[in-house]
Amino acid sequence: MAKRRVNRDAVSSWLAESAIVLRALEPKGDLDDLTPFATVLEGVQVVGLGEATHGSKEFFTLKHRLIEFLVRELDFTVIAFEAGRSVCRAVNDYIQSGEGTASAALTGVGYWTWDTYEVLALVEWLREYNASMPAQRRVRFHGIDSGIDEGAVQLVAKYLDTVVPHRTEAFREAIRTTNMGESSAGIGGLVGGSIAGTVRRLFRRKAAAGSVSPHTASRVLLDTAEFLRTERAGLVEASSVRDWSEAVESATELANAADIAAYPLLSADGCAVRDRYLADAVRELADDGERVAVWAHNGHVARSTVSRGVASMGAHLSEVYGSAYYALGLTFNQGSFQASRAGFAGNTGLAEFTVEPAVRRSVEALLAQPGIGDYLIDFRAARYKEPVMNWLTTPAPTRSYGAIVGFWPMVKKVTGSVTLADEYDGLAFIERTTRARSCALGGAW
Structure with missing residues (x-):
């Protein structure tokens, strides 16, 4: 079969015309620029909010803004996090009644990925919002992962x-x-506990x-x-x-x-089981008809598969909810993020990783081509536009990083391939990211 040629200029024009341009990434000020997103989410009960890295400040602040919008404007009442169920109870107790402190509750979750000032600001906002609402209208915070405390x-x-x-x-x-x-045992716990312990578990069972x-x-x-x-x-x-x-x-x-x-640790079978349980947890939260916003990695929220070819959480949710599940991936053109450095003694711990502008023909390079800055784009609106659908159904290189990053993925510049029509209902594109601010490190590195 001849390889299809993507009309990049036509796709770029469509992106420029259809994008929901973001006036801000920080959760401050009004949310008017997100108003068109309400139309996109008509009939949607569960929204997956992804991220191409677990350590980008702008991913976290944008998701904070999106959650504020979902809660205030669209009556979403449950925030489901890629973190252990039991350890997230303290966060829910805090946002419901003010019990304890936001920082202690978040640190107690045990996932350094979320122990950042950006996520802390979200928790504090949820408490502020709930304090102004009657009990029956308060937002709940739940973990959906299988990290063990x-x-x-x-x-x-x-x-x-x-x-x-x-x-x-x-x-x-x-x-x-x-x-x-x-x-912090189990696959979900790889991002919990000490960094040294995390890396050791990668190499020794x-x-x-x-x-x-x-x-x-x-x-x-x-x-x-x-x-x-x-x-x-x-x-x-x-x-x-x-x-x-x-x-x-x-x-x-x-x-x-x-x-x-x-x-076996990080095996395809183990990853498949984990994503099925993530989806089961979301379903439990949505069973009563409540609208749920899910905070997780792109690989989990994607509608089709994760990189190892196993069914993702989003694939299970898509099977259950159909179009009432919306997978929003978050990606970026260039910048930095934090992750645990895979290595041996003396070469592990949280580190900053920086990537250059996306390589030509990658998903991110085309998203950057219109030059309109940060924006949301809805792929469901493209279903009758042939040049755009040709792009969405053609596999393309992309970048995605987890909680632990080794040397080789950084050298390769791209980490895999994605068929956008299969994986996402839409994307949020950020031109440049910076490293998230770790609470454990005092926001300084």
């Missing part, structure tokens, strides 16, 4: 001891077998400490979570609705993480 282990164990003590020992043995007793296999242990934990769900009435009577709810949530997270950890 020791507090979740102890919470479930204590609950079992209280209501069904004969199940406690099997639960604890399963935890020991999967090595889940330490904070710990031996099982228990007496049963990891897959058997994961089945025990899955059975624990299922038991808590099916026996709800009796367990609530023996405890309380809140205690039961928190135990179910923590047990489900532990079970999911154990299932992921039963596969």
